[in-house]
Amino acid sequence: xxxxxxxxxxxxxxxxxxxxxxxxxxxxxxxxxxxxxxxxxxxxxxxxxxxxxxxxxxxxxxxxxxxxxxxxxxxxxxxxxxxxxxxxxxxxxxxxxxxxxxxxxxxxxxxxxxxxxxxxxxxxxxxxxxxxxxxxxxxxxxxxxxxxxxxxxxxxxxxxxxxxxxxxxxxxxxxxxxxxxxxxxxxxxxxxxxxxxxxxxxxxxxxxxxxxxxxxxxxxxxxxxxxxxxxxxxxxxxxxxxxxxxxxxxxxxxxxxxxxxxxxxxxxxxxxxxxxxxxxxxxx
Amino acid sequence: xxxxxxxxxxxxxxxxxxxxxxxxxxxxxxxxxxxxxxxxxxxxxxxxxxxxxxxxxxxxxxxxxxxxxxxxxxxxxxxxxxxxxxxxxxxxxxxxxxxxxxxxxxxxxxxxxxxxxxxxxxxxxxxxxxxxxxxxxxxxxxxxxxxxxxxxxxxxxxxxxxxxxxxxxxxxxxxxxxxxxxxxxxxxxxxxxxxxxxxxxxxxxxxxxxxxxxxxxxxxxxxxxxxxxxxxxxxxxxxxxxxxxxxxxxxxxxxxxxxxxxxxxxxxxxxxxxxxxxxxxxxxxxxxxxxxxxxxxxxxxxxxxxxxxxxxxxxxxxxxxxxxxxxxxxxxxxxxxxxxxxxxx
Numbered sequence: 169x170x171x172x173x174x175x176x177x178x179x180x181x182x183x184x185x186x187x188x189x190x191x192x193x194x195x196x197x198x199x200x201x202x203x204x205x206x207x208x209x210x211x212x213x214x215x216x217x218x219x220x221x222x223x224x225x226x227x228x229x230x231x232x233x234x235x236x237x238x239x240x241x242x243x244x245x246x247x248x249x250x251x252x253x254x255x256x257x258x259x260x261x262x263x264x265x266x267x268x269x270x271x272x273x274x275x276x277x278x279x280x281x282x283x284x285x286x287x288x289x290x291x292x293x294x295x296x297x298x299x300x301x302x303x304x305x306x307x308x309x310x311x312x313x314x315x316x317x318x319x320x321x322x323x324x325x326x327x328x329x330x331x332x333x334x335x336x337x338x339x340x341x342x343x344x345x346x347x348x349x350x351x352x353x354x355x356x357x358x359x360x361x362x363x364x365x366x367x368x369x370x371x372x373x374x375x376x377x378x379x380x381x382x383x384x385x386x387x388x389x390x391x392x393x394x395x396x397x398x399x400x401x402x403x404x405x406x407x408x409x410x411x412x413x414x415x416x417x418x419x420x421x422x423x424x425x426x427x428x429x430x431x432x433x434x435x436x437x438x439x440x441x442x443x444x445x446x447x448x449x450x451x452x
Numbered sequence: 453x454x455x456x457x458x459x460x461x462x463x464x465x466x467x468x469x470x471x472x473x474x475x476x477x478x479x480x481x482x483x484x485x486x487x488x489x490x491x492x493x494x495x496x497x498x499x500x501x502x503x504x505x506x507x508x509x510x511x512x513x514x515x516x517x518x519x520x521x522x523x524x525x526x527x528x529x530x531x532x533x534x535x536x537x538x539x540x541x542x543x544x545x546x547x548x549x550x551x552x553x554x555x556x557x558x559x560x561x562x563x564x565x566x567x568x569x570x571x572x573x574x575x576x577x578x579x580x581x582x583x584x585x586x587x588x589x590x591x592x593x594x595x596x597x598x599x600x601x602x603x604x605x606x607x608x609x610x611x612x613x614x615x616x617x618x619x620x621x622x623x624x625x626x627x628x629x630x631x632x633x634x635x636x637x638x639x640x641x642x643x644x645x646x647x648x649x650x651x652x653x654x655x656x657x658x659x660x661x662x663x664x665x666x667x668x669x670x671x672x673x674x675x676x677x678x679x680x681x682x683x684x685x686x687x688x689x690x691x692x693x694x695x696x697x698x699x700x701x702x703x704x705x706x707x708x709x710x711x712x713x714x715x716x717x718x719x720x721x722x723x724x725x726x727x728x729x730x731x732x733x734x735x736x737x738x739x740x741x742x743x744x745x746x747x748x749x750x751x752x753x754x755x756x757x758x759x760x761x762x763x764x765x766x767x768x769x770x771x772x773x774x775x776x777x778x779x780x781x782x783x784x785x786x787x788x789x790x791x792x793x794x795x796x797x
Contacts, residue, residue, distance in 0.1 A: 281581055288552070293576045299542040300577050303549020303557075306534065310510075311553065330541035330573065337542045341534070 183389055184451040186256060187217035191419045192446055193252035197268035197275075199439035204269070204277070207416035207423070207432035209249035211353050212320075214389050215412050216253040219318060219349070223396040228258035231286045235315060238304055240289045242297020242321040243351070247279035250287065259286040295328025297321055298348060302334050305343040305407075316400070320349045324356035326367035332377070335407075339378025344405035347396075348379075351386065353414045357430045374409045386412025420445050482649030483595060484776070485688055488657070490650035491625035495588065496524025498632035499558060503529055506636060510550055512536050512559045514543040520560035520590045521648040540570040547585045548577035556584050556636055563589035563604030563645060571610060574641075579616045582640045592621065592645035592684065593736030594765055594782065599772040605765050608712050609741025611643045618666070619712040620644040621683040621735075621743070625651040627710055630664035638666060645684060654688040655708065669716040671723065675705035678793060679729045679758075681720060683709050683743050686734040686763070686784060693789035702797060705729070712743055717750045724756050730797055731758045736784060739764040761796050763789060 194209035220226075224237040241250050251268065254260040260274070267273035274283050280290040289300050301319040308315055325331050338346050350370065354361045362368060374381040380402045384391040392412065399408040417423035417432060420442045426432065434442065482490070491497075503509040503525065512534040517523045526533035536543040540561055547557040566574065566589045578585045589604070596602045611619050618640060622628045628651060635642045655662040658672045672687065673694055680690045687708040694704035707723050709716060724731050724747075731751070733744035744762035751757065765782050779785040783792055 290576055290580050293572055295541075296545060296573060296577050299545025299573065300549040300552070302542060303546030303551075304553055305549070306546060307550045307553025307555055310550075310555070330545070333539035333542040334545065337536060337539060337546065340537070 181221075182451060183217050183221055183393070186221045187213045187389065188419070188446070188449070188451050189256050190216055190249065190252040192443065193255055193265060194248050195420075195439060195443050195446065196265055197248050197251065198434065199443070200266055201269040202436060202439075203434070204248045205245045205431065206248065206434060207355070207428060208243075208246050208351070208353065209252065210417045210419050210423070211414040212246060212249050212351050212386070213252075213419070214387050214392055215320075215349060215351065215414070216249060218389065218392045218396055220253050220257045222393050223400065224318070225315070226257070226259075231259050234313065237315050238288050238317045240297045240301050240304075240317065240319045241279045241287065241291045242289075242319055242325060243294065244278035244280070244290070244292025246320070247275070247277065247287075250279055251275045251284070254284070254286045260284070294322070294325045295330040297325075298331050298334035298338070301346055301348070302337050302341070302343060305338070305346040306341060308345055309343070315345070317346050318349060319346070320351065322356070323350060323352040323354060323361040323367060323370075324364070326350070326370065327365040335374065335377045335379065338407040342405040343407045344402065346407040347399050348407065348409040350409060350411045351414055352411050353416050355416055355428060355430055370411050378406060380406045380408045381411070382409070383411040383413065386414035387418045419449065482651065483647050483685055485652040485654065485685070488652035488654055488688070490652050491629070492650055493521035493524050493648065494625040494628040494651050495632065495646055495648060496521035498629045499525045500528045502633050502636055503532065506556065508554060508556045509636065510534065510555045510557050512543055512547055512550075512557055514538055514540045514561045514565065516561050516590070519562070519648065520588065520646060522558070522560045525558075540565045541573050544570045544573045544585070544587065545577050547587075548573075548581070548583050551578070551583035551585050556586070558586045558588055560588045560590070560646070562591045562602060563607045564591065564602055566643070567604055567607035567610045574643075575614055578641045579614050582616045584639055584641065586635050586642045586644065588644045588646050590646045590648045594770060594778060594784065595647070595736070595775070597773045597775045597778055600769040603770050605738045605770060606740065607643075607645070608735075608737050608743070612713055612741060612746065616640050617713065618642045620666070620710055621712050622647070622664070622710050623684060623687040623708060624654040626653055626655045626662060627664050631666070631710070634664060634666050647685065652688060654691065658691055664710065667711045667714055667716055669707050669709035669711075669719040671705060672708045673704070673706040675703040675729075677702050677729060677797065678704040679707060679723055679731045680704055680734055681707045681709055681724075681731065681743070681747050682734045683712060684736045686736050689784065689786050689789055690734050692786040693793070696786065696790050697793060700794070702793065704793070709743065712746065715746050715750060717754075720747055720750055721754050721756055724751055724758055727758070729758060730761065730793075732761045732763060732793060732796070734763040734784070734789060737764055738767055740767050761792070763792055
C-alpha cells in the first residue's frame, strides 16, 4: 500500500483505493449519459490519483487558492476523468455526479474553465494546454510562487506543432516549475497514435528539446508515484515530462479486451456489468 | 505559373527596371502622410509610461519586437519582456497563461500572423475565457508592398466573428498613445492594429481636444454633403480628401470610428440619420467583413437607408509593389478617395 503524501489533504485512504474510486465515479457518470470517454478515464485513473493524492498541493474548499499547484486538462474530452477526481478530492460535490453532461450541469462533456470549479483551462482544441502552461509557469515565477503547473495531454497532441513550440519555449525560459504529463495510450480518433503520426521516440525528443524526461507504466501506481517524485526532485531548471504508457479501459477486463477505439462503445446493459467487475477488484 | 499570373501582367505592361523607380516599401518603413508632424514609436513609449504605475503589464513578442515598437518597452523593462521567438501559437497561449496568473500581457506580432496563424489559440485560450490579453499588431491591411504574405487585408473580418473580442483600428500617433492605458484598463481581450515607426499626428490638428474613447466614434470634421465613416489611417486620408473636395464645393464630414467592435451604433445611426448626405465608409481592409459591412448592417437593421458606398480593398490577394502605387491602384489613397466620391455625387 502506498501512503499519500503530506502535501495533499491528509487521509488514510490508499492511492489504490483513490484510483478505484475515480474509475467507479467515471463509470457512474458514463452510465448517466450512456456514453463518455470511459476508455481514457479508466486508463488515466492511476495518474490522476497520484496527481491529486500524492503530488499536488491544493485546498478543496478554495479551488482558486493562490498557492495551489495548477492542473491543466489540455485534453478536454478527459473531463469525465477529471470530474471524478475533483469529486474524490472534495472540490466538486459528489451529489452532482448524476448531472454529468446534462443541460445546466457544471460538468459538460468537454472540460471548460467557466463551467467547473477546479477546471483551470478550457481544453478540447488539442495542442493548447502546454502553451498556456508555459505562460502560467512564467507568471508563477514572476510572482515568486513555488507552485507547479501540471499539464495533462495525450499522445495524439504530440502531433500538434504548437506542442513543440511550447516544449521549446519551456526549456528556453527555464521553466522548472512545469511538469507535463503525457497519456500514451496509443489511441486517437482514426486509430493507433503510432500509426497516425508517430511521435516515437518520445523521451529522446523531449530530451533534445531540453527537458527532463521519464517514461513509466501509467497503470503501475508505485512507478507513477516514483516518477512524480523524481520529476519534482529535479534540482536544475529544466521543465519535466513524464510519459505514461497506459491501457485503455484499465480495471474492466472485458472492456480492455474489446477492440479498442478512441471512443469506446459501451452497451446500455454493460455499465452495470462494468461496475460489478470493478467491484470485484475493490482495494482495501 | 498560376492562373492569375503576375508574370503575365509584367509582360503586358512592359515594365523596365529604368521606369520602375519607386521602391517596394520595406517592412520597417513608416506610413507616410504628407504635411503632418510625426511621433516616434508611440505604442512603445506609451506602454513604458503605463508600466511605470502598472506592475501587471508584461510584453511578449514573436521575434518582431523591433518591428512593433515593443523594443522600447523591452529596453526599459527587460525583466518584464518575453521574447517568444518565431512561435506565434505559444506567443498567444503563453500570454493567456500570464493573464490567468493576474498579469496584463501585451503580445505583438504582424497582423497576418496573429489573425491567420494563431487564430485558434486566440479564440480558445484567450477569447473564450475572456482573458485580458492585448494583441497589438503591425502591418494592418495594406501597409506593406511585400505581398499577400504580409498584407493583413482580412484581419478585422476574422476577429469580428470572435465573441468577447474588442477590435481597435487606430488612426494615428494620438490614437495609439491614448489607447494604450484604455486597452489595459479594459477587462477583456483586445485585438488592435498598430502603426509603428514614425507615426503621423493628425487628429488633434483637426480636433484639439480629441481624446480616444474605446467604443466611441467621434466627428472630426463637419460637412453637409457627404458623411465618411472611417477607421485606421483611412481617417487621415479622408480628412485630406475632405480638404481637397471642399475646394470643389463638396462638403465632407468625417466620423472617425477607431473601435470596430463593439461598434458605436448610436453615433453612427445618429450621424447617418441626419438625412440628405451620401454615406461612405472607408477602411484599410477588404470590403468583405470589415467596417463597411458592419456599418451597412447597422444602418439597414435600424431602418436608416441613406445612399451608401464603401471604399476598401478588393476581395483579392493584392499585388506587391511600392505602397503609394498600391494605395492608388486600390483606391485608398487621397486621390483614390477624391476620385470615387466625385464619381458618386
